Amino acid sequence: MPLQFDSSRYQRLESLSLQTSNPVAFSFTTDGGQALLIEAHAPGVFRVCIGGPAATGQPGTGMATRAAALHDLLARAEAIGEGTLEEVTVDGRPGFKILQGEHALEIATQPLRFTLYRKDVPVLVSSPDPALTTLGMQAADGDRPGAFALAFTLDPHEALYGLGESTVALDRRCETVVTDDPVARALPLCWSPRGWGVYVNTVERVVHHLGTDELSPDNYVLAIEDGQLDLFLFVGEPVEILNQYTQITGRAGQPTLWSMGTWLHQAKGASPADVAEVAAQMRARGIGFDAVSLDTPAGWEIKAKLAFEWDATRFPDPRQALAAFKAVDARVCAPGFPGVTTQSPMFAELEDKGWLLTNDNGNAQVFAGVPATNGLEFGLLDLTHKDVWTFWRDKHRAILDEGVDAIACDVEIDIPDDVTARNGDTGARLRTVYPMLAKRCLFEAASWNKTPAEGVVWSHDVFPTGQRVPLQASTDVPNTWEGLAESIRAALTVGMSGLPSHAHDIGSQDHPIDTMTPELYLRWLAAGVFSSHFRFHGTPGLLPWAFGDEVLQQAQTWMQFRYRLIPYVLGAIEDAARTGLPVQRSMALAFPDDTEAHYHELQYLLGPALLVVPAVQPGKEMRVYLPKGDAWWDLNTGWRYEGGTTWTFECDTDRLPVFGREGHMLCLGPTAHHTGEFNSARILDEVWLFGMPVHNPVVMRNKIRVMQMQGSSYAKGLEGLKILPSEGLEVKRRGAEVRISRAR
Structure with a gap:
């Protein structure tokens, strides 16, 4: 994937002429003759569109699939804000300023550039660097698609947050993020504690150069591989930015109450009967849990007819297998996958029907095997095809009617550029939308006949609008202290990117387990207790009783408190549907003006009321920073501490430093x-x-x-x-x- 930014590709836009204006939208024409529309889209939100139907406000005349894809990204496309337009002079050159309450967007010319103001203070300014394209476009040329580029100046110590999952650091500065690269784990919102946010509304590739040394350490450069620019600029506190972003792009569906309980994951190589036995042991040993998640491969597949058939080698009697879990009051999450193995008798028929993604030769694309297909090569169902979508949704409804309670499905696959869907999607677009289509289809099946929509799809995939579908599955990390820290960073970074809930696994069965010590296990468990969801592994060396009676007793106590917390945690998830705020909130998100708090990146707020300081290194001694602006009450002692102070506490493995926020x-x-x-x-x-x-x-x-x-x-x-x-x-x-x- 090309990561280099070549400013010579882009024609720099120089001037604007005003065409029409009203309190909501202001229409201009650029020196290149392109239509440019700026909306006072919502309080603290400006929308900038160049080219295409979004810029003209008229129905699209181009590719219908693109219009449909963009419409799908926006839960609320219509503008609800108001602004006023002033003609101004900027650096001796003519320009415009759109005022919206105490915020404003200034557009200077020669060259065309933006300045976003928050209460008269410029917070986001187009770069003056002549080597970069402040705002430029490239028209489509042969096989090369149209594109846009923008560059914004960064303060020397300005942090950048959002843009998806990271296990390395919360601050994404100095990174390059390519949105359609599955390894990047990218989400589309970027923001700064200074009070600005940027969202590019596209399913095409966007490359975010976040102050990289290779390009420009002082600039945030966006390279947008789309012939139409649809850009949302946010201004305000980070919580306001997340609020507006999720109002525009959609908010979380409702998870079920049982999903808030603990999960138990099937050990690799174990049979359903084996995991049912582990579930019975969990009950007998007083370890609370609600759900069992079965491991890959997929529990059913398309074989001799157009229907799902259970894997007879693992589920000779599916009803009996499911009944064994119900006997211990356990819900069941089973794996599905929209793939058809090449060994299936139906593969050729589905290829003839046009139900599989195809390559340049017109044949079904054959993908290398993955765990969900037990390593067998497969074709992918074309979920852009209406009949395929309906088939896959309805067959999963039938599976859920048989007694399965949730579906697990990961489909974030590196689809080659020459693979095409029925609706014409290909390349970066198809890589971006395919996991989105799969998860939406499964959530539609799970929430069938439920108002409001309620259901669970266990998936690790990330994609635009991922916040609409609960919940985000856990990140695979090693069984080490740094692995624990990585899992917390993953949860906080997806939360800062708009996803409300993220599950934690207590260790990993895919990494050596001999590095998991009793102390690390209990610290990991405590962090899971103070999260939105978490899951035990059924692997013998990762179960609570594998570390002796004392660890088991402490685990029982932690689990009792976890279940007592469920009404609060579920309330925080319900709050996300109203505010867009995640359950686990980083210090930069919750306290943007307290720069000292930002250095303590692994601390977090659980909902609005609890400050949690996870233990991510061995020993009892823990350093805690209490953010300024509030007093904090120690849940362990009941003592009150002033905010803006740093303390050292000694905590055994039976407790963590957790503080209640004054007034809550x-x-x-x-x-x-x-x-x-x-x-x-x-x-x-x-x-x-x-x-x-x-x-x-x-x-x-x-x-x-x-x-x-x-x-x-x-x-x-x-x-x-x-x-x-x-x-x-x-x-x-x-x-x-x-x-x-x-x-x-």
């Missing part, structure tokens, strides 16, 4: 071994107060309300719950109302 409360559920034991009419059991409550708590179904009056807080919805006030507060009940006031 933590609502806990009862002790349970699986979510089926929850009483849906009484999901809560106890409330912990962190100072005087000011904020409504994040909790499943969110029915508790807090109001302040005359120095006291009044809460409704706490009937029958135990309330643990922090020091210096007293609680009085009067019917359905609870009054919290200063102790006299």
